[in-house]
Amino acid sequence: xxxxxxxxxxxxxxxxxxxxxxxxxxxxxxxxxxxxxxxxxxxxxxxxxxxxxxxxxxxxxxxxxxxxxxxxxxxxxxxxxxxxxxxxxxxxxxxxxxxxxxxxxxxxxxxxxxxxxxxxxxxxxxxxxxxxxxxxxxxxxxxxxxxxxxxxxxxxxxxxxxxxxxxxxxxxxxxxxxxxxxxxxxxxxxxxxxxxxxxxxxxxxxxxxxxxxxxxxxxxxxxxxxxxxxxxxxxxxxxxxxxxxxxxxxxxxxxxxxxxxxxxxxxxxxxxxxxxxxxxxxxxxxxxxxxxxxxxxxxxxxxxxxxxxxxxxxxxxxxxxxxxxxxxxxxxxxxxxxxxxxxxxxxxxxxxxxxxxxxxxx
Numbered sequence: 486x487x488x489x490x491x492x493x494x495x496x497x498x499x500x501x502x503x504x505x506x507x508x509x510x511x512x513x514x515x516x517x518x519x520x521x522x523x524x525x526x527x528x529x530x531x532x533x534x535x536x537x538x539x540x541x542x543x544x545x546x547x548x549x550x551x552x553x554x555x556x557x558x559x560x561x562x563x564x565x566x567x568x569x570x571x572x573x574x575x576x577x578x579x580x581x582x583x584x585x586x587x588x589x590x591x592x593x594x595x596x597x598x599x600x601x602x603x604x605x606x607x608x609x610x611x612x613x614x615x616x617x618x619x620x621x622x623x624x625x626x627x628x629x630x631x632x633x634x635x636x637x638x639x640x641x642x643x644x645x646x647x648x649x650x651x652x653x654x655x656x657x658x659x660x661x662x663x664x665x666x667x668x669x670x671x672x673x674x675x676x677x678x679x680x681x682x683x684x685x686x687x688x689x690x691x692x693x694x695x696x697x698x699x700x701x702x703x704x705x706x707x708x709x710x711x712x713x714x715x716x717x718x719x720x721x722x723x724x725x726x727x728x729x730x731x732x733x734x735x736x737x738x739x740x741x742x743x744x745x746x747x748x749x750x751x752x753x754x755x756x757x758x759x760x761x762x763x764x765x766x767x768x769x770x771x772x773x774x775x776x777x778x779x780x781x782x783x784x785x786x787x788x789x790x791x792x793x794x795x796x797x798x799x800x801x802x803x804x805x806x807x808x809x810x811x812x813x814x815x816x817x818x819x820x821x822x823x824x825x826x827x828x829x830x831x832x833x834x835x836x837x838x839x840x841x842x843x844x845x846x847x
Contacts, residue, residue: 486613486629486630486631487511487512487513487628487629487630487631488505488510488511488512488630488631488632488777489501489502489505489510489511489512489513489630489631489632489633489634489777490512490513490514490515490614490616490628490630490632490633490634491505491512491513491514491515491596491633491634491636492514492515492604492616492633492634492635492636492637492642492643493514493515493516493517493635493636493637493638493641493643493747493749494514494515494516494520494584494588494591494598494600494636495525495584495636495638495747495748495764496537496583496584496587496747496761496764496765497636497746497747497748497749497752497760497764497765497767497768498514498516498634498636498637498746498747498768499514499520499584499587499588499590499591499598500537500587500591500746500764500765500768500769501514501634501636501746501768501771501772502514502588502591502594502596502598503587503590503591503594503596504594504768504769504772505596505772506591506594506595506596507594507595508772510777512591512595512596512597513596513597513599513628513630514591514596514597514598514599515599515602515603515604515616515618516588516598516599516600516601516602517601517602517603517604517637518600518601519600519601520584520585520588520598520600521580521581521582521583521584521585521588522581523726524580524581524660524726525580525584525638525728526580526658526660526728526730526758526759526760526761527580527660527684527686527694527696527759528548528577528578528579528580528583528686528688528694529551529575529576529577529672529684529686529694529759530575530576530577530578530759530761530762531574531575531576531762531829531830531831532573532574532575532576533762533831534546534576534578534583534761534762537587537762537765538583538586538587538590539586539590539593542586545579545582545586546578546579546582546583546586547576547577547578548576548577548578548579548688548689548690548691549576549577549668549670549687549688549689549691550573550576550577550670551573551574551575551576551577551670551671551672551686551687552569552570552571552572552573552574552670552671553567553568553569553570553574553670553671553672553826554567554568554569554671554672554673554674555567555568555671555672555673555674556568556674556676556819556823557673557674557675557676557677558675558676558677558812558815558816558819559675559677559812560675560677560713560714560717561673561675561685561714561717561718562717563675564816565673566819566820566823567671567823567824568822568823568824568826569671569824569825569826570825570826570827571825573670574826574830575830577686577687577688577689577691577694579691583761599618599620601620601621601622602618602619602620602621603618603619603620603621604616604617604618604619604637604642604643605617605618605619605625606646607633607642607643607646607647607743609633609646609647609740609741609742609743610742611741612631613629613630613631613742614629614630614631614632614633614742614743615627615628615629616628616629616630616633630777631742631777631778632742632743632744632775632777632780633742633743633744634743634744634745634746634768634771635647635743635744635745635746635749635750636745636746636747636749636764636768637749638729638747638748638749639652639655639728639729639730639731639748639749639751640729641745641748641749643743643745643749644745644749647740647741647743648740649735649737649738649739649740649743649745650735650736650737651735652731652732652733652734652735652751653732653733653734653735653751654700654731654732654733655701655729655730655731655732656681656698656699656700656701656729656730656732656758657698657699657700657701657707657727657728657729657730658696658697658698658727658728658729658730658758659696659697659698659707659708659711659725659726659727660694660695660696660725660726660727661694661695661696661711661715661720661722661724661725661726662688662692662693662694662695662722662723662724662725663692663693663695663715663720663721663722663723664691664692664723665692665693665720665721666689666690666691666692667687667688667689667692667693668687668689668690669687670687671687672684672685672686672687673685675697675714676808676812676815678697678698678699678710678808679699679700679703679809680699680700680703680805680808680809681697681698681699681700681758681805681808682697682698682808683695683696683697683710683711683714684696684697685714685718693720695711695714695715695718695720695722696711697710697711697714698730698758707727708727730748730753730758731748731749731751731753731760732751732753732755732758733751733755733798733802734750734751734752734791734798735750735751737787738750738787739783739784739786739787740783741780742780742783744771744775744783744786746764746767746768746771747760747763747764747765747767747768748760748764750764750767750790752764752767752790752794754797754798754801754831754833755798755801755802755804755805756801756802756804756805756833757801757830759831762831763794763797763798763831766790766793766794767790767793767794770786770789770790770793771786771790773789774786774788774789796834797831797832797833797834800833800834800836801833803833804833826841827839827840827841827843828840828841
């Protein structure tokens with residue numbers, strides 16, 4: 486019997502597997518397809534990402550350094566309100582390679598990571614959990630574990646199998662990529678999508694990423710809106726992907742012997758939809774607090790990750806409300822606040838930090 490079985494080997498799942506193996510636990514992890522594919526989300530991340538990857542990975546991952554963002558209330562060519570620092574505020578990375586590096590780090594730590602293995606059934610008992618696993622090749626089999634980490638994304642099979650509640654909201658996100666190199670050091674944000682925004686991210690030699698997210702109940706033709714964005718920029722996007730973005734964690738992300746991490750738990754930023762760092766920080770909290778022999782410790786995980794991220798997520802919800810303000814109000818607010826900043830892109834509470842407040846001084 487394994488101590489931990491991990492379902493899904495994206496950043497959150499790979500982090501659970503790695504940290505649990507490093508702590509001396511017997512760990513097995515299953516990924517439905519190939520790690521890193523299909524592409525799940527944007528590669529625009531905070532500088533904190535380097536705390537979570539092995540030494541030497543930076544050279545393989547880094548595509549561009551970003552010094553700020555230009556906000557627009559209209560499309561390309563509309564007035565831009567720049568927010569910036571004199572040093573990089575974020576990085577653009579190879580998102581697919583990140584998953585592969587993190588999965589290999591889990592393997593190096595001793596976790597058994599299996600690609601092309603789909604978990605088709607979950608039977609949660611009092612003393613253990615039995616997983617039914619179907620490989621792409623070969624016969625199906627079962628695995629028994631003391632604890633199961635559901636890290637299988639926004640449409641989590643694990644979450645539904647054990648009856649845990651759904652995220653408060655699910656957005657529809659789309660990404661497209663133009664291969665023309667672009668070494669600009671600013672991203673562009675367009676507040677032109679109902680309840681959310683669109684973006685353009687230069688990725689150095691890797692080209693340009695275009696994307697947007699929207700609420701399906703408000704904007705049913707997200708692809709058409711995306712095409713309008715890329716056409717306005719004159720971009721030719723040869724690669725396209727789309728998926729769900731969970732927003733708002735449910736009241737519970739643990740059951741009797743199952744816990745959710747990452748997108749499966751909606752541990753994401755409500756104001757951007759990003760969840761790479763939130764998921765990996767929650768993974769660390771899970772391994773630190775959960776004893777696979779003691780189901781009562783799952784409550785400690787619930788407290789730990791909410792204590793660390795709860796205020797940031799709550800503040801993120803408030804920030805997102807600004808996306809739906811009248812354009813005239815948005816323009817006034819952006820004009821008053823544009824300029825040098827002292828905020829951290831993963832920590833909206835840093836809007837009230839000394840560093841940021843100091844940036845408003847002459």
